[in-house]
Amino acid sequence: MTIQLNGKPREIEAGTTLRRLLDDLHLDALRVAVQVNLEIVKRERHASVALGPGDEVEILTFMAGG
Secondary structure, eight states: OEEEETTEEEEOOTTOBHHHHHHHTTOOGGGEEEEETTEEEOGGGTTTOBOOTTOEEEEEEOOOOO
8 A cells, every 4th residue: 555654655554653654664663653644653653554545655864963
C-alpha cells in the first residue's frame, strides 16, 4: 500500500505500525516527532497506530548543534 512520507510516496506493507515504519527507517523513536494526517502521535502510541492507504506521515528528527 502507498502512504505519503514527508511529502513523497512510499510503499509499505498493510498493517504497518508507526513503530515498524520507524524501525524500517532506522530512526530512534526518542529522537523524532511523528505526525499522521496532521495529528501529532505520542511516542507511547507508535506501536498501536497502524497506517492505512493514503495516510500522510511527517517525521521530524531532532538534531544537536548550533
